[in-house]
Amino acid sequence: MAGEELTDLLDELDRQTETNDTVERARESLEETLAGLKLTPEEEQVLAEELRQLRDLTRKLDETTIEIAAFGMVSRGKSSVLNALLGQEVFKIGATHGTTVARAAQRWEQSAISRPGLEGAKLIVVDTPGIDEVGGEAREALAHDVARHADLILFIVSGDMQRVEIEALAALREVQKPIILVFNQIDRYPELDRDQIYAKIKDERVKHLVRPEDVVMTAARPDPYKVRVQLPDGTTQTQWERPAPLIEPLKARILDVLDREGKALVALNTLLMAGDLHAEIVARKVQIRDEAANRLIWNFAVAKGAAVALNPVPVADMAGGLAVDVGMIVALSKLYGIPFTRRTAASLVRDMMLALGAMGVVEVASRILASGLKSSLAGLTVMSGGLAAPLTALGYGAIGLGQAATGATTSYVLGQGAKTYLRQGCQWGPRGIKTVIQQILVQAKTDSVIDRLREDLKKRLKA
DSSP: OOHHHHHHHHHHHHHHHHHHHHHHHHHHHHHHHHHTOOOOHHHHHHTHHHHHHHHHHHHHHHHTEEEEEEEEOTTSOHHHHHHHHHTSOOSOOOSSTTSSOSOEEEEOOOGGGGSGGGTTOEEEEEEOOOTTOSOHHHHHHHHHHHHHHOSEEEEEESSSOOHHHHHHHHHHHTTOOOEEEEEOOGGGSOHHHHHHHHHHIIIIISTTTSOGGGEEEOBSSOOOEEEEEEOTTSOEEEEEEOOOOBOHHHHHHHHHHHHHHHHHHHHHHHHHHHHHHHHHHHHHHHHHHHHHHHHHHHHHHHHHHHHHHHOOOHHHHHHHHHHHHHHHHHHHHHHTTOOOOHHHHHHHHHHHHHHHTHHHHHHHHHHHHHHHHHHHHHHHHHHTTTTTHHHHHHHHHHHHHHHHHHHHHHHHHHHHHHHHHHHTTSOOOTTHHHHHHHHHHHHHHHTTHHHHHHHHHHHHHHO
């Protein structure tokens, strides 16, 4: 074996080893991402579709599934280019708006994928609606979704590019995928005009977006032309004949790019998609847990308010309120998957009560005073032989409701503070505990949480 051939072979082996390592690292990263979600059965049920997509990415890696998506304006020949690549009429062809109305995909059975860098690969070509189709928002969302999944993008033009095409190409460039710009329908131009347009596109229009070698000319579905055919009886007639498509330059460029970068592209794109899906899942997971936490906090706050209102014994009143707050934080810790002991929860309640400052002091003082008044009213009822019962009941209710509202509000603030603390991994973050508590208090006033608590307490106490 010649020295140059041996060097090439060793370089190829190094490239394949590096690619295989990249794919394996991507697979390990996906497995770690799935394992690290730590979802409850209820969350898994709500997030079933996102989890399915995340697991499908593992299959994409295992099968080396490479998606090639075509973009372009109406009548540029997107569908024709894909049909020419496939060697059969699969995608609907039309020059009018709305011919391609949704994402359509077809496997490309290409014998050349036995090339060293593409062994076992599964190539999928994807057609999309024209970028100038009616229904801009839906089209934009569809194009974004297809580009997000694509490993290689074909951008089809059929002449010097319009501004909307350059803007669309720039937007696609932002998804960080390799792009081949296809100058299609070149059979419609004289050779000199064709070469001038090609040079203008390559050297001016997309110089900052696409590499020169990735601008390719094709005639995916050449216009038919008239030919005179001699019939067996010696007569002649005119028929229309369509030339064979000029598609080999594009096919070769696609396979060159995929041969060199195919598996690495799949690994990179899979990780990018996994990152997006992971962010969506985590955000939804936080939202689900926050909603459950808010319901739990509200129920504990109302329960604490009712217990405080009905309890006439000062010490028992305060001890019971503390027990409710501690129980709430323990329940919240289970919801967020961070185990808390009652001792740890009690310590957190103490720290947040101190952070409440004046409000915490007022609550303690008012609860002691109000509980004393309630005890006195109860004693007055007994001493008067029940004659003062209506008056004392009215006073007892008014004092109890005010005391309950204060206790419930404090419990609500403590719960929201604990939720923030747990959601941030048992850290207050740069804002600090006092800032967090004060912000919750301001938000509670803005949202009239106190008024809503008071109304719920009235219903609970009446019941």
